[in-house]
Amino acid sequence: MKAKVYVTLKKSVLDPQGKAIHQALSALGFPDVKDVRMGKYLELELASGDRSQAEVKIKTMCEKLLANTVIEEYRYELNC
Secondary structure, rough: OOOEEEEEEEOOOOOHHHHHHHHHHOOOOOOOOOOOEHHHHEEEEEEOOOOHHHHHHHHHHHHHHHHHOOEEEEEEEOOO
């Protein structure tokens, strides 16, 4: 089973890396970009075939390591 995990900063947290990318895009001639928020994308291959067990494991991994839940939020997709 494959899991795709998306980790992004919470809306209330400033994103200096996103701002730098936004400014660079503007300087490169892309003034239509209104805002940029930087995040992380991870793909995990799980041995488990049970979807409910996989969801519990993914949530635990995100809470313990993959996301800093104080400043980040996450979402995931599971594909069998």
